[in-house]
Amino acid sequence: MDDTTQQEWTLEDETAAERLDRVLARLANDLSRSRLQALIREGQVTVDGTPVLDPGRKVGSGARIALQVPPPVPAEPQGEAMDLVIVYEDDDLIVIDKPAGLVVHPAAGHESGTLVNALIAHCGESLSGIGGVKRPGIVHRLDKDTSGLLVVAKNDLAHQGLADQFADHGRTGPLERLYLALVWGIPERRRGTVEAALARSQHNREKIAIVSDENERGRYASTHYELLEALPSANPLASLVQCELETGRTHQIRVHMAHIGHPLLGDSVYGSGFKTKANRLTDDQRWALTALNRQALHAAVLGFEHPRSGAFLRFESPIPADLALLLEALRA
The missing domain is CATH 3.30.2350.10 (Pseudouridine synthase)
Known part of the structure; x- marks a missing residue:
């Protein structure tokens, strides 16, 4: 069964010409701009019925834009059932109280038994896809032997929003660590x-x-x-x-x-x-x-x-x- 979703928009009259990826970032704001750029390059976006492969293509007044989003592919790391201390969870994110000794992300020497493996198993279908892949979005990490709180994104919107906050380090926003x-x-x-x-x-x-x-x-x-x-x-x-x-x-x-x-x-x-x-x-x-x-x-x-x-x-x-x-x- 093909779970591809399609969205269509017609730009209002008097809309100033602007880059296609920027326009889509406003219209499909549940996807990150980098994800939208990748979809454009993959031929998943049409303008007036014609596929457009250039994210910088200018579109303006009256343009008809259609976006197809294929279902996210399974993550390469395998899900592994593991006891987790879940402090908070909703459709967008999950906050974990990580124990010491747990590696956050698979890497050489730690291909399994990581927090990412556990989250793939725990979150299941609620992972709507980060960059088109059903995987948790890691925006910050704790060392293996450091314990404590860690927030993880479940979708592109949450991943982008959290990543922006951590990149800003709380200088202009409310981030507290x-x-x-x-x-x-x-x-x-x-x-x-x-x-x-x-x-x-x-x-x-x-x-x-x-x-x-x-x-x-x-x-x-x-x-x-x-x-x-x-x-x-x-x-x-x-x-x-x-x-x-x-x-x-x-x-x-x-x-x-x-x-x-x-x-x-x-x-x-x-x-x-x-x-x-x-x-x-x-x-x-x-x-x-x-x-x-x-x-x-x-x-x-x-x-x-x-x-x-x-x-x-x-x-x-x-x-x-x-x-x-x-x-x-x-x-x-």
Whole structure:
């Protein structure tokens, strides 16, 4: 059965000539402009009954435009049933409280068992297609061993709307991303901002490095932090800090906090030089840190504007059990 859908419009008289892809972006606003451009190039759009393959073709007053949208093809990753903590879900998006240890997207070495595999299975037919493929739209990611809140789009409209907000990093919109982290040492200033460009390390491709702003490889990155608690209070070795992202680069919080001398507890990649501090922990504290077996980072708050309704949605995730255990041990 062919589930291709067709929509037709006739432009009003006095409509000024404009690019076809821009006109369609207004008329078929549930599809992204890049998706519409692809459909035009595939011959799925006609103007006055004739296929047009150029997205830049000018159309104007009285033009009859028809758009065919083929059914989305199945996603290449296979769906895999998996228990998910779903915080919110509607026809456009889903918010997940991701556990530590879960990879977000299939990649070399992680072709299955990822959040994308789980979402394909969970969402099923409610995935109307991102770019013509029945797949969830990932607009931001969390490291495998970072826990917390993640929003995923189910369709083109939601994907475009959310992607625009995350690309803007909340500078002009309501996007809010707050993380809780346990770091070694006590920051000198209770509040501060780390501004340091980041790039893939040339010496170790698994790591992100601080680079000069003038270096073309570097991408601007900014993290705001606030000291919440010194741990333990009597003779503090560590701190509970809140980090707010102004940008969202790979490993950003981990690299920035290490850069100012306060790497995350449990971070074997960027905090390996702090073993002497770990030796000063009590037996219970060392046990809790070993049991954590990951960086002490949790995406605790996520707020954004719903891409369809415009309503502001804000979600909070409690500290997971492994991180709470370490926090309580450090307070003792």
